[in-house]
Structures are given as structure tokens and as C-alpha cells.
Amino acid sequence: MPGLLLPLTRAVTYTRWLHMLVGAVVPFACAMVYPGLDNPAPRDWVLIALLPLPLALAVALVPSVRYVEGLQARLMLFPGPHARVRTDEDPGISTVFSASWTDRARTGVWLVLRLEAGIALAVATNKLLTLALSFAGAAAGDPTLAVPLVRVAGSDWVYALLTPVPVLVLVIVAAGSGALMAQAARRLLGPSVKERLAELERRTEQLLERNGIARELHDSLGHALTLAVVQAGAARAAGDQAFTDRALMAIEETGRAALEDLDRVLLVLRETGQPTGRRPALDEASRLLDSARSSGARVDAEVTGPLEDLPRPVSREAYRMLQEALTNVLRHAGPVPVGVRIAVESARLRLEVRNPLPAQVPEAALGGGRGLRGIRERAVLLGGEARAGQDGDNWILHVDLPL
Structure with a gap:
């Protein structure tokens, strides 16, 4: 149990959470235009997930996007110098402009992953926080306070004991997905072979x-x-x-x-x-x-x-x-x-x-x-x-x- 609660004490859990939620801004902004966010059907959710992809792939062709995404990943996906639990190892994230079509393709895959993961985590955050709010309302005598993922029947003080459970589940989900995103960032935003050779040449010249x-x-x-x-x-x-x-x-x-x-x-x-x-x-x-x-x-x-x-x-x-x-x-x-x-x-x-x-x-x-x-x-x-x-x-x- 203490191991499951450990992510609660790490600042990087919340910076990764925020980094992934930011990825959902563009899909939801597009969804406000079409097909709308007023009680969307499953078909609408598919459109919300797919419509921004051409835009993301087009943006990935701009060389500076890789540089910006690398800076964001370094800042928000990995422990910083003031983190309680920190590491001095290099996160392995490149912060240079795209120098080849391979770099642009990897950046495009990264942007698509950010959008889709951001949508999934945003929906999970909304549903689980709504469920926690419903438990709190039921404990206070108002089970209709929110529309939860699971219907709450009646009202009882026992629901107060269940209120923290969705929040803890949400934090654990965010911590796990954030760790997966950090691993994906190393693979997709890490230095290419050409960048590794350039870095090796630079270090050789320094030596x-x-x-x-x-x-x-x-x-x-x-x-x-x-x-x-x-x-x-x-x-x-x-x-x-x-x-x-x-x-x-x-x-x-x-x-x-x-x-x-x-x-x-x-x-x-x-x-x-x-x-x-x-x-x-x-x-x-x-x-x-x-x-x-x-x-x-x-x-x-x-x-x-x-x-x-x-x-x-x-x-x-x-x-x-x-x-x-x-x-x-x-x-x-x-x-x-x-x-x-x-x-x-x-x-x-x-x-x-x-x-x-x-x-x-x-x-x-x-x-x-x-x-x-x-x-x-x-x-x-x-x-x-x-x-x-x-x-x-x-x-x-x-x-x-x-x-």
C-alpha cells in the first residue's frame, strides 16, 4: 500500500499529469466546433480523437516543433533539480530542431500520442472526479450532486469513506500513464543517430x-x-x-x-x-x-x-x-x-x-x-x-x- 501512495508525494506525478492534459486542449477546442461536447455519442468521441490528427502531423513538419516539444518533455516529464526524489542522469531528450524527415516523422508520432493520451486522461479525470463528488454529495444527503460514472443510490455517511477512492485511483492512473509517456518521450524525442554522431564528434573535439x-x-x-x-x-x-x-x-x-x-x-x-x-x-x-x-x-x-x-x-x-x-x-x-x-x-x-x-x-x-x-x-x-x-x-x- 505505501508503494501505491508514493506517487502522491512526487511533484513529477502532477507535472506529467498537467503535461498530458495540455495535449487534450487542441482536440477539445476542435470538438467545440464539431461535433460538439453536449452529451457526445461514441461516434462523436471517435471524431474528437481523429479530427485533430492531420493538424498535428502538419505541425510536426516544422523543425522548431521538435525543439519546443523536447523542452516541454524535459521540464514536465522528468524530475527537476528541486524534486524531492531526483536523478542526475540525462533524461535522453533531444532539444534541437528537426534535421531530417525521420526526426519529423518521430515528432509527428509523438504529437499524435500526446493528443490521444491527453483525451483519454482528460476523460478519466472528469469521470473519476465526478464520481468522488457524487460520493461526497451522497454522504451529505444529496446523491444527485453530479452525474457519476457509477450511479449512487440513496445517501449515507458511509459514502464519505468512498470519496477518496476515485481520487487515489486517478492519481495512480495519472502516475502510471505519466511514466509511460516519459518512456515514449525517450524513444520518440531522444537523439537520432545523426545527433548522437554530432554529439560524439563534439565531445571528441573537446577532449x-x-x-x-x-x-x-x-x-x-x-x-x-x-x-x-x-x-x-x-x-x-x-x-x-x-x-x-x-x-x-x-x-x-x-x-x-x-x-x-x-x-x-x-x-x-x-x-x-x-x-x-x-x-x-x-x-x-x-x-x-x-x-x-x-x-x-x-x-x-x-x-x-x-x-x-x-x-x-x-x-x-x-x-x-x-x-x-x-x-x-x-x-x-x-x-x-x-x-x-x-x-x-x-x-x-x-x-x-x-x-x-x-x-x-x-x-x-x-x-x-x-x-x-x-x-x-x-x-x-x-x-x-x-x-x-x-x-x-x-x-x-x-x-x-x-x-
């Missing part, structure tokens, strides 16, 4: 963008912090004021560049629409090489080919790869000799970074860190490849990108 932002932050801020730590340690160990001044200047320049990168990434995250500024490209590789040299590393660079003519996406990603490679050298090997080779050959860009391995090789330096994984991901997205591994006493990173 790619988030991964790209994570790589940007890791590369730029990781590079700046690594250089700052290495340079500060070298300045403290050197005890030379001139060297300390150069190290502080390099830390300042590196930190300023990292702040610019951070501001640009934050503009993307906030979606302000403001220009995000120019990202550094490989033709600015000298800045990275100078930063590594200022940290004590002896960098021997060989550059062949016009870097300024590289496609901008390739040039920007190659800059980040070189930045991460130099950062890894300073982080894991310290200020050691580093060989950098950048070559633009016909339709390929080849980047190689070589450095001697330290006595104790960290696990991250052997491929387990996020930096090398980020380099490989960037290369794959550009249609190239990146390889890193030990070659004797050296560690080599080789990147091959198509132009």
Missing part, C-alpha cells in the same frame, strides 16, 4: 582541445620551471655575481614567456572570443637554445633549410617538441652537452636531439613520462612519428614530420 591545452601547459610551464630550477642551482653553486646576474635575467625572460603562454591558454579556456596571441614557432628555436645554454648546457645546433617557410601548424608543434626535449635533458641529465639537428628536406622536417645519459637514468627519461608521450601524440596528429631511445651512452630523440 582533443583539452589534451592540447594540457600539453601546452606541460611544455611551456614545465620548461620554464625546469630552467628556473637549473639556473638558480647553478648560480648558487657558482658564487659569481656576473653569472648570477645572467641566470636571473634568463629566469626573468623564461618566466615572462611562460606567463604569456599561460594567459593565452586561459583565454581559450574562458572562451572570451578575444585573440589568443601568436604561438611561438620553430623559426624562434634560437630562444630555446639560448635558454638551455644559459642553464649551463653546451648546445651544438645544426639547422639546415628555411625554417620560416614551414607550415605554421608543423612549425608550432615542432617548437613545442624541441622545447620538451631540451627540458627533459636539463631535468634528467643536467647541464650536459646537447646536440640539436633541425633539417628541412624536400617534404619532411626532421628534428634530432642527442645528449649523454646520466649515471642514474630516471624511469621518466626512458619513456615513462608525460613529456615523451606528448611529443609522440603531437607527431601522430601531424601524420609523422617520434622515436626516443638509448644509443650506447647517449639518449636520442628523433622526430620525422611531413610537410
